[in-house]
Amino acid sequence: MTAGIDTPDRRGRTGLDRQGRDLTGNPRVRILDVEVLSCDWYVLRKTTFDYRHSDGHWSREQRETHDRGDGATVLLHNTARRTVLLTRQFRLPAYVNGHPDGMLLETAAGLLDDESPEKAIRREAAEETGHTIGAAEHVFDVYMSPGSVTERLHFFAAPYESADFSGGGGGIAAEGEDITTVELPFSEALAMVRDGRIADAKTIMLLQWAALDGPFRPS
Known part of the structure; x- marks a missing residue:
């Protein structure tokens, strides 16, 4: 057996x-x-x-x-202040493969765990950033590493306000998560993609979408 x-x-x-x-x-x-x-x-x-x-x-x-199952991720953005809300957490595989300290800046994300993608990103945003998000926009669905990993990741974007902060955040301690929230000017986030300080694929994809077709696209 x-x-x-x-x-x-x-x-x-x-x-x-x-x-x-x-x-x-x-x-x-x-x-x-x-x-x-x-x-x-x-x-x-x-x-x-x-x-x-x-x-x-x-x-x-x-x-x-x-x-590892399918997942979902969400870019939290504030167009009035031109900021985005990201997370920072330790990623052992990145650390093993050359990242200086393994502490990656990322959009909030997690596995679906039998939930719909939109429900999952609402849960993850609350768990990781402490924010309750409103209307979420579906952006695209992507196979992130199709040569070896079956995961399909569902991408979303949603506005956030300071008033949406409900407390908490930081991830699930029982699962070993120790997550901090990082608010950045959108222009700085793009600069961090260019110089390598943001090296997470899903985050780069959502930031580039936001600059080209999303909330920070040219008028």
């Missing part, structure tokens, strides 16, 4: 080896086997499949996919 397959894993899941076996949308792909390598919290799978190349020949391939 294997946790996550025959018996529940620590998150109560079973049948994790069935994910992706029944895909039929691409006739050039034949799924042969799915093996669960790890399901401690997220799920790491190795999938074996046959792939028909453009010249017609078939090859047998194997790929590992990291399934």
Whole structure:
């Protein structure tokens, strides 16, 4: 008996080896086997499949996919003051891979956890920044690292005001979160993208959207 397959894993899941076996949308792909390598919290799978190349020949391939679930993120902005509200928190993978201290500036974000994307970003904004947001604008949905990670991230933007601050923020201490809120002039945030002080992909994408098509686009 294997946790996550025959018996529940620590998150109560079973049948994790069935994910992706029944895909039929691409006739050039034949799924042969799915093996669960790890399901401690997220799920790491190795999938074996046959792939028909453009010249017609078939090859047998194997790929590992990291399934952490889908997520959502929101850019909080104040157009009157021309500011954005970001978060700062420690990210071990970035620290391991060359970031000076692992403390990344980011838009508020989190996993959906069976919620709708908009409900999830409202929860995350409240948990991380202490702000209750009003009308949220859906921007786009993006596969952030499609070569290895299954996650699709839903992007939103929403205005914020000082009066929206309901207290709290800082993240969920029980989950090890220790998040600070950083308010920046929008122009400074863009400068930080240019010089590398903001190095988080989702944050860069939302800031660039805000400058080109969003609340800070040219008149």
